[in-house]
Amino acid sequence: MPYPTPRCAMCLIGPTAANPQNEASHPSVTAFIRERESTVVPESSNQQASRLSVVSEAKMASEPTRIMLAVNESTIKGYPHASISSRKAFEWTLQKIVRSNTSGFKLQFLHVQVPDEDGFDDMDSVYASPEDFKNMKDRDRARGLHLLEFFVDRCNAIGVACEAWIKRGDAKEVICREVKRVRPDFLVVGCRGLGPFQRVFVGTVSEFCVKHAECPVITIKRSAEETPQDPVDD
Amino acid sequence: MPYPTPRCAMCLIGPTAANPQNEASHPSVTAFIRERESTVVPESSNQQASRLSVVSEAKMASEPTRIMLAVNESTIKGYPHASISSRKAFEWTLQKIVRSNTSGFKLQFLHVQVPDEDGFDDMDSVYASPEDFKNMKDRDRARGLHLLEFFVDRCNAIGVACEAWIKRGDAKEVICREVKRVRPDFLVVGCRGLGPFQRVFVGTVSEFCVKHAECPVITIKRSAEETPQDPVDD
Numbered sequence: 409m410p411y412p413t414p415r416c417a418m419c420l421i422g423p424t425a426a427n428p429q430n431e432a433s434h435p436s437v438t439a440f441i442r443e444r445e446s447t448v449v450p451e452s453s454n455q456q457a458s459r460l461s462v463v464s465e466a467k468m469a470s471e472p473t474r475i476m477l478a479v480n481e482s483t484i485k486g487y488p489h490a491s492i493s494s495r496k497a498f499e500w501t502l503q504k505i506v507r508s509n510t511s512g513f514k515l516q517f518l519h520v521q522v523p524d525e526d527g528f529d530d531m532d533s534v535y536a537s538p539e540d541f542k543n544m545k546d547r548d549r550a551r552g553l554h555l556l557e558f559f560v561d562r563c564n565a566i567g568v569a570c571e572a573w574i575k576r577g578d579a580k581e582v583i584c585r586e587v588k589r590v591r592p593d594f595l596v597v598g599c600r601g602l603g604p605f606q607r608v609f610v611g612t613v614s615e616f617c618v619k620h621a622e623c624p625v626i627t628i629k630r631s632a633e634e635t636p637q638d639p640v641d642d
Numbered sequence: 643m644p645y646p647t648p649r650c651a652m653c654l655i656g657p658t659a660a661n662p663q664n665e666a667s668h669p670s671v672t673a674f675i676r677e678r679e680s681t682v683v684p685e686s687s688n689q690q691a692s693r694l695s696v697v698s699e700a701k702m703a704s705e706p707t708r709i710m711l712a713v714n715e716s717t718i719k720g721y722p723h724a725s726i727s728s729r730k731a732f733e734w735t736l737q738k739i740v741r742s743n744t745s746g747f748k749l750q751f752l753h754v755q756v757p758d759e760d761g762f763d764d765m766d767s768v769y770a771s772p773e774d775f776k777n778m779k780d781r782d783r784a785r786g787l788h789l790l791e792f793f794v795d796r797c798n799a800i801g802v803a804c805e806a807w808i809k810r811g812d813a814k815e816v817i818c819r820e821v822k823r824v825r826p827d828f829l830v831v832g833c834r835g836l837g838p839f840q841r842v843f844v845g846t847v848s849e850f851c852v853k854h855a856e857c858p859v860i861t862i863k864r865s866a867e868e869t870p871q872d873p874v875d876d
Contacts, residue, residue: 473738500858504707504827509743593738594860618852618861624734626828626860627852 472514472569475501476592476623478583478613479519481555484641490558491642492635493598497628498559501596502566510567517559517572518586519552520579549574580616587621594624600642601629706748706803709735710826710857712817712847713753715789718875724792725876726869727832731862732793735830736800744801751793751806752820753786754813783808814850821855828858834876835863 479494490498506513556572563570575582587595599614614627630642713728724732740747790806797804809816821829833848848861864876 473741505739507707507743507746509741509746512741512743624860624862626858628858 472512473594474514474516474590474592475505476516476518476587476590476595477501477559478579478595478597478617479517479555479559480579480642481519481551482642484636490555491598492630493600493628493642495598496630496634497596497598498562500628502562502568506568511569513568515559515563515568515570516590516592517556517570518583519556519572519574520582521548521552521574521576522579523576548576580613580620583613583617584621587617587623592623594626595621596626596628599627599629600640601635706746707828708748708750708824708826709739710750710752710821710824710829711735711793712813712829712831712851713751713789713793714813714876715753715785716876718870724789725832726864727834727862727876729832730864730868731830731832732796734862736796736802740802745803747802749793749797749802749804750824750826751790751804752817753790753806753808754816755782755786755808755810756813757810782810814847814854817847817851818854818856821851821857826857828860829855830860830862833861833863834873835869 477494477498479498480491482489482491501515506515552574556574560570560572575586583595583597595617597614597617599612614625618625618627636642711728711732713732714725716723716725735749740749786808790808794804794806809820817829817831829851831848831851833846848859852859852861870876
């Protein structure tokens with residue numbers, strides 16, 4: 409199997425609002441990926457200064473702005489490539505919001521996996537054993553981690569703090585539930601920018617989040633030149 | 643009359659996408675307010691550095707992120723106070739997006755005035771002369787400038803570049819038209835956070851902008867403690 413498997417189930421719980429920074433007592437996917445890749449990112453002087461200022465200044469002013477990004481895989485390129493919309497939303501956030509102020513923001517990547525009924529590619533589903541189910545879940549989880557790695561590596565490279573975690577379920581409902589739990593300052597979601605007719609058939613995660621997420625939401629559309637031949641693809 | 647009147651009609655045209663920085667050939671409301679208040683804001687070393695980097699670096703990377711904020715007056719406190727939602731959206735933008743990176747952003751305040759059919763408070767509308775109409779328009783414009791002054795002064799105080807202008811018409815349509823013309827990186831709109839029942843009766847500028855503005859839009863709701871007794875008030 410080409411993808412890593414996480415060593416503990418806790419890795420997939422993600423951050424909490426009450427204790428968002430607690431990586432020591434609760435290893436996050438980020439920490440896991442960092443360790444696996446042996447990419448030890450030294451704390452920049454900016455980050456050190458920011459950490460010190462947490463103690464000295466008022467809590468509200470010095471805490472980084474926490475931006476949750478909902479990311480998903482591409483429907484045309486297959487795992488583990490990030491979708492065009494996710495990459496667009498991510499790059500937009502770095503370019504237009506974070507800019508050079510890398511210590512002022514913390515990105516929180518949430519990847520929601522939809523439980524796949526047709527996931528038994530290489531086995532007869534009639535005879536699927538509990539072991540088969542477990543293998544499928546492990547494989548999904550490994551693929552999800554690999555997907556998140558794309559975003560985490562990029563953040564590490566430019567020195568922006570980040571967290572990443574995976575949840576399973578209906579994307580739009582899970583995103584809103586995670587917003588409620590983690591309480592980011594705002595949520596960024598990519599979208600395909602489809603017209604009302606095409607939208608009906610492909611679901612509208614971004615629209616649901618704008619209406620129901622308990623935090624400000626910003627929707628980033630793909631640009632025209634990034635849109636594949638069939639705009640439903642992503 | 644306690645409010646200033648602008649000296650030229652050009653003051654109300656606002657910035658353009660093609661020439662967003664051109665304050666010299668086209669005096670903006672901001673420049674006007676600055677001059678009137680005699681508040682000469684010295685360019686910080688950050689801003690100087692940023693300006694120099696425009697020349698040396700790629701244009702995309704060094705240009706400040708242009709955030710358009712649609713601001714309106716309070717419905718309960720009367721002119722020239724900014725509405726609770728507008729102030730909330732503004733403070734949120736400073737606190738969560740701009741943070742300490744004051745040279746990385748430019749705020750663009752758009753105030754849309756709804757032509758008021760009942761604006762002849764102190765005259766008999768049956769006998770309103772062309773002069774009366776002109777006076778009313780001048781008064782509205784002066785009040786609008788005074789409203790914008792609140793935001794511009796705050797930006798000047800913390801050293802964030804800004805522009806401000808006034809348009810007349812239906813707020814949601816004018817905002818979308820101005821987005822198309824000025825091409826900000828994103829739009830921030832405040833909203834009252836009303837339920838679907840209350841929303842029907844008070845209009846939904848923010849919802850319309852999320853759907854129709856040709857740029858990413860972020861909607862900032864008032865917090866519970868900022869909501870007046872009747873949530874329709876703002």
